[in-house]
Amino acid sequence: xxxxxxxxxxxxxxxxxxxxxxxxxxxxxxxxxxxxxxxxxxxxxxxxxxxxxxxxxxxxxxxxxxxxxxxxxxxxxxxxxxxxxxxxxxxxxxxxxxxxxxxxxxxxxxxxxxxxxxxxxxxxxxxxxxxxxxxxxxxxxxxxxxxxxxxxxxxxxxxxxxxxxxxxxxxxxxxxxxxxxxxxxxxxxxxxxxxxxxxxxxxxxxxxxxxxxxxxxxxxxxxxxxxxxxxxxxx
Amino acid sequence: xxxxxxxxxxxxxxxxxxxxxxxxxxxxxxxxxxxxxxxxxxxxxxxxxxxxxxxxxxxxxxxxxxxxxxxxxxxxxxxxxxxxxxxxxxxxxxxxxxxxxxxxxxxxxxxxxxxxxxxxxxxxxxxxxxxxxxxxxxxxxxxxxxxxxxxxxxxxxxxxxxxxxxxxxxxxxxxxxxxxxxxxxxxxxxxxxxxxxxxxxxxxxxxxxxxxxxxxxxxxxxxxxxxxxxxxxxxxxxxxxxxxxxxxxxxxxxxxxxxxxxxxxxxxxxxxxxxxxxxxxxxxxxxxxxxxxxxxxxxxxxxxxxxxxxxxxxxxxxxxxxxxxxx
Amino acid sequence: xxxxxxxxxxxxxxxxxxxxxxxxxxxxxxxxxxxxxxxxxxxxxxxxxxxxxxxxxxxxxxxxxxxxxxxxxxxxxxxxxxxxxxxxxxxxxxxxxxxxxxxxxxxxxxxxxxxxxxxxxxxxxxxxxxxxxxxxxxxxxxxxxxxxxxxxxxxxxxxxxxxxxxxxxxxxxxxxxxxxxxxxxxxxxxxxxxxxxxxxxxxxxxxxxxxxxxxxxxxxxxxxxxxxxxxxxxxxxxxxxxxxxxxxxxxxxxxxxxxxxxxxxxxx
Numbered sequence: 001x002x003x004x005x006x007x008x009x010x011x012x013x014x015x016x017x018x019x020x021x022x023x024x025x026x027x028x029x030x031x032x033x034x035x036x037x038x039x040x041x042x043x044x045x046x047x048x049x050x051x052x053x054x055x056x057x058x059x060x061x062x063x064x065x066x067x068x069x070x071x072x073x074x075x076x077x078x079x080x081x082x083x084x085x086x087x088x089x090x091x092x093x094x095x096x097x098x099x100x101x102x103x104x105x106x107x108x109x110x111x112x113x114x115x116x117x118x119x120x121x122x123x124x125x126x127x128x129x130x131x132x133x134x135x136x137x138x139x140x141x142x143x144x145x146x147x148x149x150x151x152x153x154x155x156x157x158x159x160x161x162x163x164x165x166x167x168x169x170x171x172x173x174x175x176x177x178x179x180x181x182x183x184x185x186x187x188x189x190x191x192x193x194x195x196x197x198x199x200x201x202x203x204x205x206x207x208x209x210x211x212x213x214x215x216x217x218x219x220x221x222x223x224x225x226x227x228x229x230x231x232x233x234x235x
Numbered sequence: 236x237x238x239x240x241x242x243x244x245x246x247x248x249x250x251x252x253x254x255x256x257x258x259x260x261x262x263x264x265x266x267x268x269x270x271x272x273x274x275x276x277x278x279x280x281x282x283x284x285x286x287x288x289x290x291x292x293x294x295x296x297x298x299x300x301x302x303x304x305x306x307x308x309x310x311x312x313x314x315x316x317x318x319x320x321x322x323x324x325x326x327x328x329x330x331x332x333x334x335x336x337x338x339x340x341x342x343x344x345x346x347x348x349x350x351x352x353x354x355x356x357x358x359x360x361x362x363x364x365x366x367x368x369x370x371x372x373x374x375x376x377x378x379x380x381x382x383x384x385x386x387x388x389x390x391x392x393x394x395x396x397x398x399x400x401x402x403x404x405x406x407x408x409x410x411x412x413x414x415x416x417x418x419x420x421x422x423x424x425x426x427x428x429x430x431x432x433x434x435x436x437x438x439x440x441x442x443x444x445x446x447x448x449x450x451x452x453x454x455x456x457x458x459x460x461x462x463x464x465x466x467x468x469x470x471x472x473x474x475x476x477x478x479x480x481x482x483x484x485x486x487x488x489x490x491x492x493x494x495x496x497x498x499x500x501x502x503x504x505x506x507x508x509x510x511x512x513x514x515x516x517x518x519x520x521x522x523x524x525x526x527x528x529x530x531x532x533x534x535x536x537x538x539x540x541x542x543x544x545x546x547x548x549x550x551x552x553x554x555x556x557x558x559x560x561x562x
Numbered sequence: 563x564x565x566x567x568x569x570x571x572x573x574x575x576x577x578x579x580x581x582x583x584x585x586x587x588x589x590x591x592x593x594x595x596x597x598x599x600x601x602x603x604x605x606x607x608x609x610x611x612x613x614x615x616x617x618x619x620x621x622x623x624x625x626x627x628x629x630x631x632x633x634x635x636x637x638x639x640x641x642x643x644x645x646x647x648x649x650x651x652x653x654x655x656x657x658x659x660x661x662x663x664x665x666x667x668x669x670x671x672x673x674x675x676x677x678x679x680x681x682x683x684x685x686x687x688x689x690x691x692x693x694x695x696x697x698x699x700x701x702x703x704x705x706x707x708x709x710x711x712x713x714x715x716x717x718x719x720x721x722x723x724x725x726x727x728x729x730x731x732x733x734x735x736x737x738x739x740x741x742x743x744x745x746x747x748x749x750x751x752x753x754x755x756x757x758x759x760x761x762x763x764x765x766x767x768x769x770x771x772x773x774x775x776x777x778x779x780x781x782x783x784x785x786x787x788x789x790x791x792x793x794x795x796x797x798x799x800x801x802x803x804x805x806x807x808x809x810x811x812x813x814x815x816x817x818x819x820x821x822x823x824x825x826x827x828x829x830x
Contacts (some may be wrong), residue, residue, distance in 0.1 A: 050775065053779055055775050055778060055779060059705045066717060076781065079778075079779060079780075079781055080781070084756050084776075086772060086775070086776050086779075088772070090728050090769075091769060091772040091773050091776050092773075092776045094289065094292070094721060094724055094725075094773055094776070094777065095720070095724070095725070096578075096700040097700075098719050098788070099791075100790070102778055103787075103790040104777075104782075104787065105780035105781055106790075107787030107788070107790050108781030108782055108783070109781055109782060111792060113792065116790045117790065120790075136575070136578060136579075136700075136724075137724065137727075138575065138724070138727035138728070139575070143732075152780065154780075156780060156781070157695070239599065239606060239645060239646060239683055239685035239686070239687075240682065240683065240686035240687075241604075241642075241646050241649075241679050241682040241686065242649060242678075242679070243604070243743060244604065244605070245601055245604055245605045248604070249601075251633050251784035259712060260712060263713075263714040263715065266714065279804075283762060283784075284784030284785075285774060285777065285778060285782060285783065285784040286771070286774045287583070287768075288714075288717060288718075288721070288774075288777070288782075288784065288786075289721065289770045289773035289774045289777060290767065290770040290771075290774070291718055291722075292653075292719075292721025292722050292724070292745065292770075293719060293720035293721075293725045293728075293766050293767075293769055293770045293773070294716075294720075294723055294763075294766065294767075294770070295718065295725075296721075296722050296723075296724075296725035296726045296728070296729045296766075297725075297759075297766045298725050299722065299729075300726060300729040300730045300732075300733045300762075301733070301759045301762070303570060303730070304733065304737065304750075304755065304758075304759070305734075305749035305750075306750055306751065306752040306754075306756075307749045307750065307751055307752065308748055308752060309751065309752065314749040317759075320764075324769070326763070332715070334641070334718060335714060335718065335722075337715070338604070338715060338718045338719050339721050339722070341715075341719055342710060342719065342722060342723065343727075344690070345577075345690070345694050345699060345702065346573075346574060346577055346694065346699065348638075348639070348641075348642065348687045348690050351600075351686045351687070351690065352596070352600060352689075353600050353601070353604060353686065354692075402748040416675075416679065417649055417650070417652060417653065417654040417679075418607055418655075418656035418657050418672065418675065419652040419656065420656075428805050435645050438752070441752045441756075442752050442755060442756060442759075444756070445752055445753050445755065445757065445759075445760065446755015446756045446759050446760040446763055447760075448760070449757050449759075449760020449761060449763070449764070450760055450763055450764060451758060452760075453760075453761075453764045454764050454767070457764070457767050512639065514724075523641060539827055
């Protein structure tokens with residue numbers, strides 16, 4: 001894909017008839033852009049992220065990735081180009097060793113053994129976890145787990161990264177390392193977070209969500225400087 | 236009720252392993268397939284499988300972890316831990332529950348030597364198969380079907396657990412007696428096993444009821460399997476099969492063990508009163524004597540006959556259930 | 563309670579992977595030989611204690627072969643003794659006829675059988691402990707799959723093991739919260755237990771939903787991908803290993819070496 005952009009076009013989603021979680025979300029991320037997605041708990045951030053690679057399908061509206069509309073047919077391709085990093089690495093690391101976990105995605109893509117091995121190596125290298133490759137997840141620290149979880153997604157070589165709370169639950173040093181790591185990526189990235197400092201450091205642009213809708217969308221500095229807005233959005 | 240390798244003879248562990256392996260194979264085929272009465276909407280079997288793989292994994296780990304935490308049974312002062320068969324079946328359905336409990340038994344065997352490698356088949360049958368594939372569809376489902384009453388769910392949990400554990404105790408007794416390692420007669424062994432396991436079953440039932448009550452309070456939709464009515468599920472047929480097979484085997488076992496084998500009887504006669512026979516002359520002579528003794532013992536024949544009977548019944552009734560289902 | 567859980571986790575993770583320098587023999591060969599050993603050993607009639615004792619050599623030789631100390635295996639296997647004794651003791655009461663005499667002491671058949679039941683229990687546990695210690699839990703599961711165990715069960719075994727650590731951790735924090743609120747009794751009333759485990763069950767099922775999403779996001783379609791590291795190939799020496807052990811074990815069962823030795827001594 002030449003254009004690594006992602007467009008959420010008027011997304012609606014309801015878990016049950018009476019509970020509409022997303023009520024018409026529209027936003028676009030351009031090539032190489034890093035955008036922070038902030039909002040109070042229950043604002044619909046995580047639900048929106050699950051739409052980015054078709055884990056949830058909108059009840060109304062559509063998701064466009066590059067030049068493809070997300071449908072059942074384009075799903076496999078889009079899952080490869082949009083990498084989703086979940087909030088809790090324990091939910092993402094389900095294989096007995098780091099290496100097997102990182103190779104899980106590429107192995108599902110029916111790549112050759114050599115290609116998989118190369119990708120695993122590159123992905124672990126990128127997050128600085130090459131020395132952890134033979135360890136098992138339960139032997140890793142919180143920061144290590146988080147880095148490996150990112151590697152599992154990088155190994156699929158996505159053009160767009162979607163991350164849910166990458167700095168949550170990390171101690172200060174692991175958090176600094178995580179921020180430096182994400183800053184080093186050239187990917188288009190959508191990062192949902194409560195960590196406003198991190199948003200400021202990583203993302204020039206911020207989208208604030210409130211009750212399933214976009215409440216504000218603009219330069220991070222300006223939005224996070226508006227205390228009335230933040231207060232209104234429960235931040 | 237984990238059985239250890241030491242009490243089991245090769246014919247019994249080979250036969251039970253074969254039956255258990257067959258059930259495991261059937262389970263891997265049935266899991267992810269919709270039940271006969273469930274409408275196939277957009278959720279294809281691949282989708283169900285995709286959801287079940289992690290669900291079975293974490294539920295197995297959950298039961299395993301929960302087993303480390305003992306509970307006390309009110310009024311009895313005794314404590315125990317959960318086996319988890321009925322709970323797993325209620326959350327996952329009988330076949331997935333069976334496979335999950337089987338995996339727990341394998342882990343206990345490999346990592347704690349809790350139950351031997353050779354008795355794995357016995358343990359899978361006694362605990363996983365009898366609770367998930369027999370007691371659950373035969374007792375639990377009919378009792379709670381479409382019911383909203385908490386008392387009913389609790390009753391069903393307790394009744395099913397007691398039935399499962401009692402059948403398990405019976406199966407342990409049969410397998411042990413057929414093996415002929417222990418000298419304890421059939422009736423006494425059962426008299427020793429049954430009361431203990433009725434109590435364990437009560438504890439298991441109370442624990443299961445407590446967990447299910449919590450589940451129903453917070454996420455009642457998680458107990459999908461038992462809230463949807465199943466008019467044409469094939470599982471009950473298999474369950475009835477297993478019950479009949481057990482009954483056949485227990486009768487066979489009782490007959491086999493009530494008939495004292497000839498040699499034992501004659502030794503009893505010769506040593507009667509004296510208690511200790513005149514000291515046999517040499518080590519080697521007596522070793523010879525014992526060798527012939529064991530060769531004459533009809534244990535193996537009796538146990539083989541019993542197990543062939545069990546196998547044949549299983550096959551026949553399973554075939555019948557297939558025919559009935561095809562109608 | 564929580565101490566027990568933590569000890570358990572430490573012990574579990576020690577069994578996770580293979581003993582480093584064991585790689586000379588294919589794990590499948592070792593599994594097969596262990597099975598042959600158990601079948602042969604357990605087929606020895608329980609009145610033939612002397613013959614059974616010969617099989618105690620197997621775990622000792624195996625341990626020496628891969629450079630594992632035998633003593634810890636022996637010690638660990640001793641936990642089975644009380645259980646085996648509980649059942650075996652009935653044989654002493656029921657089978658009181660004399661079997662043979664050593665010097666002036668007369669040994670009854672019941673005592674012989676009791677001894678056999680204990681030895682059988684010890685040896686089968688030792689063989690199992692050694693197999694897991696040598697091959698490691700996760701590789702063992704993979705190799706069981708290569709020997710015909712359904713992929714679904716093998717996956718389940720690996721995933722169950724992985725999440726024991728996560729869930730035990732969660733359970734620990736839940737019981738710690740409880741311990742800080744109440745007296746730290748060893749076992750808790752079943753209703754309280756049920757609400758703790760019930761809450762954990764709800765969280766666990768929600769976790770399964772998230773894992774399922776995480777797997778789907780990486781292209782999972784319900785079937786585990788094949789392992790990416792090329793599995794070890796079966797070599798001639800594996801065949802030889804299986805053949806030699808099988809022949810030795812079966813010969814020891816059929817040819818009565820102990821008895822022949824005794825006979826030999828007597829004729830001399």
